[in-house]
Amino acid sequence: MQIQQLSVFVENKSGRLAEITEIIGKAGVDIRAISVADTSDFGILRLIVDKPKEAVELLRAAGLTVSLTSVIAIGIDDKPGEFAKAMRVLADGNIGVEYMYAFISCDKGKAYVLLRVLETDKAVECLKQNGVTLLSAEEIYGM
């Protein structure tokens, strides 16, 4: 149930995001989800791609600072209150969320949320028990 996510250190310079995503795009690596958080000087680009290992190697070879970490993905119905329900499950299970980002799928009516939590196994267990849909790495990479 763990999905590999790339974190890339990016300076705040115009065109830098284009340059970085071009590196993996040219090699035929497809992006599934993306998030950028930044301060005034630098940002951290988080990427879910179909071929994470290749993408890490390509970016490292280009001299970038990159790390690979595990995140989990949940699928929820795209309806009011659904996201809150999933968050409640985690809160009641005392599971802290470091950060998250969401994307809406081509499957009508579904939304996906990528979550970075400290205790991945515990979170997976807790979400399963409470009937929240979790997506496997294959499902995400193959979307």
Add this chain to the structure above:
Amino acid sequence: MSRPELEALQLERLKRMVNYCYENVPFYHERLEKAGVTGDKIKTLSDIQYIPFTTKDDIRDNYPFHMLATPMKKIVRIHASSGTTGKPTVGAYTRRDLDLWSDHVARVAAASGACEEDIFQISFGYGLFTGALGLHYGLEKIGATVIPASSGNTAKQLMMFRDFGVTGLVATPSYALYLGEMVKESGYPRDAYKLRLGLLGSEGCTEEMREQIEKNLGIFVTDNYGMTELGGPGVSGECEYRCGLHFAEDAFLPEIIDTETGMQKAPGESGELVVTTLLREGMPVLRYRTKDITRLNYEPCRCGRTHVRMDKVTGRTDDMMIIKGVNVFPSQIESVLVGTKGIGPHYQLVVRRRNFMDNLEVKVELVSADLLESYGELEALQRGLHDRLKSVLGLETKVTLVEPKSLERFQGKAKRILDLRNEKE
């Protein structure tokens, strides 16, 4: 040689040098005449204080050959240092000067542990610069094998390390640092490299930077000192105990002065290094102000050498930046940066003036991917650097994290300060 014996020798040579300059260099003739000093007026070493200083400007004003003490036919070699401002500084050598020079460098090389079995790659840029040829002839004199690689073409540098079984490296610390990074990335096993010694010089190197170079290249690094005005490297160098650079006192007489007043400082006090050449024939200098800030340590050294030890240069009287009235030396900043985990050893300092206020930006490369999981950690790194810089410098700085390898790498002397205070933004 005991200190009294050495001092007697220095005194005798100093007297001779003063007379030699008076008789052979019109510039010194005039200066000494005006100051009323001749060789016979010098009764003790401390009488050197009556001799006027020679500055870099004096040498520049006498460009190119007015400081020469011999006719050109006696000169067999000319070197020059790249003039960052205006004309270069010229050095002229007689045959005897070259011979003594290589002796002094040979001493530095031997003190560092180099021997005739070593194969040295000289990755200093050749040409007018004294560093490359100085080390070249000094290393040959001790019987080591010398490869005049010059700087640049890093892939080829690494290839020669491996194929020629190179055991010693001569380079600037910043280039050695870069070569170390490349060796790590070269993909060859560790034992493909036989490097064991590094004679690094021509720019400053902090302890932390040295440790990093030693780790990456697997070498024992010693520092040596010299400058074109004094004939190049060989003026002083570290022994295996690395507790200061032994000064070739039989050929160069060192003093420490107060930069402001020009008065000699007490032994052991820090100040500007002033050097008088005692043996140079082609271009002797009396009381040359090096602008380097250091200290002299007259305590005997564990290695048994009696020559005085000079501390690593802690700053330049002219590299010193004055920011908001605070004296800042790049070496202070370097010591903070190199001791910090997660960032690379290269840095750039940018000084700007906004609304009549100076501000200093310190750019460093983030190299560790471990901190990417949370902003908190990256910000803690930035804050930690800021706080340590503040305690070392007593000054607010702006710390900027940049991508790895995005700062310029230098093959010669590193130019890490970008002063934009007089530029329009």
